[in-house]
Amino acid sequence: MSSNCYQYDVIVIGAGHAGTEAAAASARVGARTALLTTNLDTVGQMSCNPAIGGVAKGQIVREVDALGGLMGQAIDATGIQFRMLNCRKGPAMHSPRAQADKRAYQHYVKCQVEQQDNLDLCQETVEDLITETIGDETRVLGVTVRGDASYLAPTVVLTTGTFLKAIMHTGDEKTAGGRAGEGTTTGISGALQRLGFEVERFKTGTPPRLNARTIDYSKVETQPGDDQPQPFSFLTDKLSAEQLPCHITYTNEAVHDLIRKNLHRAPMYSGQINSRGPRYCPSIEDKVVRFADKTGHQLFLEPEGWKTQEIYVNGISTSLPRDVQDQMFRMIDGLENAKIMRYGYAVEYDFCPPTQLWPHLESKRVGGLFFAGQINGTTGYEEAAGQGLIAGLNAARQTAGKEPWVPTRDQAYIGVLVDDLVTAGTDEPYRMFTSRAEYRLLLRQDNADRRLTQQADELGLINAERRQRYHAKIEQIELGIQLLKKSKIEKVAADIYLRRPEVDWPQMCSQIPELANIEANAAQQCLYDIKYEGYIGRQRVEVERQHRLAGKRIPTSFDYDSIGPLRNEAREKLSKIRPLNLDQAKRISGITPADLALVLAHMESKRKT
Numbered sequence: 001m002s003s004n005c006y007q008y009d010v011i012v013i014g015a016g017h018a019g020t021e022a023a024a025a026s027a028r029v030g031a032r033t034a035l036l037t038t039n040l041d042t043v044g045q046m047s048c049n050p051a052i053g054g055v056a057k058g059q060i061v062r063e064v065d066a067l068g069g070l071m072g073q074a075i076d077a078t079g080i081q082f083r084m085l086n087c088r089k090g091p092a093m094h095s096p097r098a099q100a101d102k103r104a105y106q107h108y109v110k111c112q113v114e115q116q117d118n119l120d121l122c123q124e125t126v127e128d129l130i131t132e133t134i135g136d137e138t139r140v141l142g143v144t145v146r147g148d149a150s151y152l153a154p155t156v157v158l159t160t161g162t163f164l165k166a167i168m169h170t171g172d173e174k175t176a177g178g179r180a181g182e183g184t185t186t187g188i189s190g191a192l193q194r195l196g197f198e199v200e201r202f203k204t205g206t207p208p209r210l211n212a213r214t215i216d217y218s219k220v221e222t223q224p225g226d227d228q229p230q231p232f233s234f235l236t237d238k239l240s241a242e243q244l245p246c247h248i249t250y251t252n253e254a255v256h257d258l259i260r261k262n263l264h265r266a267p268m269y270s271g272q273i274n275s276r277g278p279r280y281c282p283s284i285e286d287k288v289v290r291f292a293d294k295t296g297h298q299l300f301l302e303p304e305g306w307k308t309q310e311i312y313v314n315g316i317s318t319s320l321p322r323d324v325q326d327q328m329f330r331m332i333d334g335l336e337n338a339k340i341m342r343y344g345y346a347v348e349y350d351f352c353p354p355t356q357l358w359p360h361l362e363s364k365r366v367g368g369l370f371f372a373g374q375i376n377g378t379t380g381y382e383e384a385a386g387q388g389l390i391a392g393l394n395a396a397r398q399t400a401g402k403e404p405w406v407p408t409r410d411q412a413y414i415g416v417l418v419d420d421l422v423t424a425g426t427d428e429p430y431r432m433f434t435s436r437a438e439y440r441l442l443l444r445q446d447n448a449d450r451r452l453t454q455q456a457d458e459l460g461l462i463n464a465e466r467r468q469r470y471h472a473k474i475e476q477i478e479l480g481i482q483l484l485k486k487s488k489i490e491k492v493a494a495d496i497y498l499r500r501p502e503v504d505w506p507q508m509c510s511q512i513p514e515l516a517n518i519e520a521n522a523a524q525q526c527l528y529d530i531k532y533e534g535y536i537g538r539q540r541v542e543v544e545r546q547h548r549l550a551g552k553r554i555p556t557s558f559d560y561d562s563i564g565p566l567r568n569e570a571r572e573k574l575s576k577i578r579p580l581n582l583d584q585a586k587r588i589s590g591i592t593p594a595d596l597a598l599v600l601a602h603m604e605s606k607r608k609t
């Protein structure tokens with residue numbers, strides 16, 4: 001071992017969206033944490049879209065914030081356009097999204113990490129994992145870094161994103177690297193294979209960036225931000241910065257013809273890339289093939305910041321050769337003379353199928369080694385941040401000899417995310433959708449603090465300001481509900497009156513003046529609690545049923561081979577996933593109620609003997 005050796009409680013590798021949240025959470029709960037990353041100038045970098053949130057993703061950001069994480073405050077401080085999506089639908093579907101000033105966002109995250117007590121941010125390239133095997137148990141001990149040094153810790157969190165054995169493609173041009181202008185990581189991939197992990201490949205892509213000065217804005221539609229922008233963080237009272245508009249234009253038949261003629265030069269179609277990409281974020285060449293009857297696709301022109309002319313063209317991710325990318329834009333309204341500043345490309349990278357992890361994101365194979373973010377087969381900054389927070393927290397808890405904590409599926413989208421990953425795995429880059437959550441009405445963006453902040457306080461994740469604000473809000477909600485329950489309007493109890501579809505909060509305030517003193521966010525909670533009481537109650541009954549099954553815990557060493565009548569398929573799957581309780585077992589694909597009954601009967605008979 002090298003003479004340059006540093007000792008920590010938790011080491012986090014990679015300072016992307018997963019790594020920064022992991023390291024900050026670990027340090028917040030008191031673990032001495034090192035965050036090692038190849039380049040300090042790319043901490044918190046947005047590899048692709050300069051935006052945070054969106055449908056289901058916005059809910060995750062609110063949850064990360066409710067747990068004391070960085071992402072919500074970072075986007076509030078650096079956002080250039082805020083919109084609440086799906087406002088015409090019910091509150092379960094409302095999803096915040098914001099464009100970020102990409103550079104400012106990254107600086108903000110870096111500053112937060114730098115200022116965090118217990119946390120050392122260091123520019124280091126990790127080359128290998130140090131492990132020790134005693135008997136049949138392997139544990140991580142630390143990492144070695146480029147330049148003859150090592151960092152030791154009982155827990156290590158891997159968040160290397162798209163960088164493992166990464167190859168970028170534009171046409172037939174191939175370059176080693178996980179993001180334009182950056183290199184790749186091979187040592188860690190090798191270490192994972194040596195340790196016996198399954199490693200597979202995914203791909204993702206990014207669109208070209210244009211120079212705003214060369215766009216004809218008279219030919220495109222304008223998309224302004226919301227008149228009253230809503231912040232992401234429960235600590236932000238008001239967003240006062242001026243907002244920048246985005247713009248919309250469309251592809252057309254001529255562009256689609258050009259793409260069809262050049263499909264043989266697209267790495268996805270020429271056979272140059274075989275790995276699978278995100279189905280719901282397809283490249284333009286994919287869209288033209290899969291939706292052949294569509295005559296145009298929407299393109300959003302999104303500014304990358306206040307102080308740059310760079311425009312991200314959302315909707316036209318591509319790895320077609322440069323000459324085709326140049327020609328495409330010449331055929332699009334408003335972009336005829338647009339100058340490409342960065343060409344689009346696809347990137348292929350290694351990931352570790354996440355069924356190799358326990359729900360608290362520690363690997364089953366190597367004790368103390370945690371995984372979070374894109375390395376687990378997910379895509380998206382928000383998914384990465386949510387996992388990072390859970391992995392960092394649990395690495396720190398393990399070091400302190402504490403039990404892991406993971407939110408349940410009825411408590412958070414983050415709970416849905418980790419449960420889906422470790423129970424079912426993923427055969428394409430996993431992104432969150434509201435449809436993945438069975439308790440959508442409970443998991444709203446507006447109530448993330450009510451779902452998680454008390455718990456976060458008990459875990460030691462939040463500061464005094466957040467605690468104080470949370471309790472003040474809860475008091476206001478209780479006051480509002482009390483007022484509604486004890487008042488009458490037109491001889492009807494006010495809470496019953498409020499359930500009428502046409503009745504809104506301002507009307508209630510005109511009838512019961514004390515209600516006007518309830519702060520807006522608390523008033524919204526009173527309104528939803530009362531209006532949706534019936535639906536919420538029904539979901540809670542379901543949740544109770546789920547909790548009863550979750551209470552039937554299965555020991556991690558449970559021997560499925562000892563259940564004679566169990567089907568082979570069930571035996572194999574249960575032995576691989578090793579579910580922690582009957583509820584998780586139920587969600588493994590192909591596991592039937594009969595299999596569960598056998599496992600339960602076997603557990604009961606073992607308990608009796």
Ligand code: FAD
Nearest residue numbers: 014016017018037038047048126160161205373374380384
């Ligand atoms: P990253 O943000 O990639 O961070 C990984 C960090 O690890 C980096 O800081 C890197 O420097 C560091 N690192 C790597 N190896 C080492 C090492 N050996 N030692 C030390 N540090 C190391 N997401 C979407 O939702 N939609 C998209 O359309 C989309 N398109 C994308 C296109 C491209 C080209 C890329 C690269 C990514 C795209 N993404 C997209 C994915 C999105 O960027 C990721 O989901 C997100 O950044 C993952 O966060 P992460 O923290 O897991 O990894």
